[in-house]
Amino acid sequence: MKKTRFILSLITMLCLAGWAWLRKPYSPSQELEPIVLTAFDIHADRPAGGYALAEAAAGWRGVTASSYNPASGLLALAHTSSVTPRDLTSRLKVLTPRPVSIKVFPEPAGTSCPVPAAALATLPGWLLGAGIFSAASLALLALGRPGKPVWQ
Amino acid sequence: MIKHTRIPALLLFVALFFAACKDQDGPLPQPDPTLYERLGGVDAIALVVDKFLANVVADDAINARFAATVADPFRTQLLRNNLIDQICAGTGGPCQYKGKTMLEAHTGMNITDAEFNALVGDLVAALDFYNVPQQEQDELLAILGPMKSDIVGQ
Numbered sequence: 359m360k361k362t363r364f365i366l367s368l369i370t371m372l373c374l375a376g377w378a379w380l381r382k383p384y385s386p387s388q389e390l391e392p393i394v395l396t397a398f399d400i401h402a403d404r405p406a407g408g409y410a411l412a413e414a415a416a417g418w419r420g421v422t423a424s425s426y427n428p429a430s431g432l433l434a435l436a437h438t439s440s441v442t443p444r445d446l447t448s449r450l451k452v453l454t455p456r457p458v459s460i461k462v463f464p465e466p467a468g469t470s471c472p473v474p475a476a477a478l479a480t481l482p483g484w485l486l487g488a489g490i491f492s493a494a495s496l497a498l499l500a501l502g503r504p505g506k507p508v509w510q
Numbered sequence: 511m512i513k514h515t516r517i518p519a520l521l522l523f524v525a526l527f528f529a530a531c532k533d534q535d536g537p538l539p540q541p542d543p544t545l546y547e548r549l550g551g552v553d554a555i556a557l558v559v560d561k562f563l564a565n566v567v568a569d570d571a572i573n574a575r576f577a578a579t580v581a582d583p584f585r586t587q588l589l590r591n592n593l594i595d596q597i598c599a600g601t602g603g604p605c606q607y608k609g610k611t612m613l614e615a616h617t618g619m620n621i622t623d624a625e626f627n628a629l630v631g632d633l634v635a636a637l638d639f640y641n642v643p644q645q646e647q648d649e650l651l652a653i654l655g656p657m658k659s660d661i662v663g664q
């Protein structure tokens with residue numbers, strides 16, 4: 359019993375310390391609607407055509423920023439998830455007779471973290487959950503008679 | 511006699527007392543607005559950062575560097591919020607930058623001077639787009655500029 363309590367206390371402390379260390383403090387940026395970045399190859403024959411598309415797209419609902427670069431021929435849009443890249447492609451196609459395609463950048467060479475960033479971000483939440491769970495188990499054990507498991 | 515000579519002094523004291531009180535009732539000197547306030551707060555900074563990121567993604571001098579970021583919406587979000595927090599905190603706003611240090615974030619990337627300049631150019635274009643006055647642009651670049659040694663050639 360003593361051993362169980364010791365292990366539970368250790369788990370509680372480690373989980374809560376890990377959570378406190380990894381936890382992100384509040385910042386007003388957390389309240390902003392998330393955005394996605396999508397680049398389009400718009401094959402504009404003249405820069406003016408590209409700029410006109412960029413200007414039109416900037417006014418669309420869900421688009422927070424738009425940028426056309428004549429050197430690369432790319433139109434990049436920052437947009438919320440209320441519009442999908444496919445929606446945007448179809449809307450752009452309506453405005454230009456030129457082909458429009460989503461630009462996929464080649465992944466840079468070298469090693470990258472095998473764990474997705476989104477999974478890593480959930481770690482503090484899991485640690486807090488585990489910490490609370492083991493603290494609750496510890497409390498239940500403490501309520502039981504010493505030397506006797508609570509479920510007996 | 512002594513009493514009479516004290517009356518003007520007393521009157522002077524009372525007059526000064528009320529004058530001092532009157533001054534205190536007047537408007538207190540306002541502290542100069544921070545760069546954060548002059549930029550327009552977190553919403554305005556977010557607009558500039560979104561435009562800046564769109565400029566970077568369209569800029570083939572550096573966009574390949576951000577291939578993994580663009581491909582993963584979570585990483586996009588992380589970079590965007592880190593940039594907003596970094597600018598917000600650096601300009602005196604109520605944010606806390608929670609990302610890596612500039613050295614940690616850019617080590618192993620071997621970023622060149624030309625790439626750094628291209629990125630700064632994309633930021634200036636975003637500030638120009640939103641008509642941020644020259645004074646505020648200079649102050650912001652003076653905050654970001656010294657980070658160059660931790661970013662280039664690491």
Ligand code: HEM
Nearest residue numbers: 572575579585589592593609610615621625626629654661
């Ligand atoms: C004043 C200049 C710069 C500033 C203020 C800056 C700021 C930042 C910040 C705040 C992060 C996020 C750190 C984190 O994930 O915790 C970051 C990541 C990054 N930066 Fe920079 N940076 C600068 C210049 C550059 C340049 C010149 C390049 C390359 C051309 C570059 C490429 C990257 C990349 C690829 C990442 C990783 C993005 C990701 O993890 O998805 N940065 N930078």
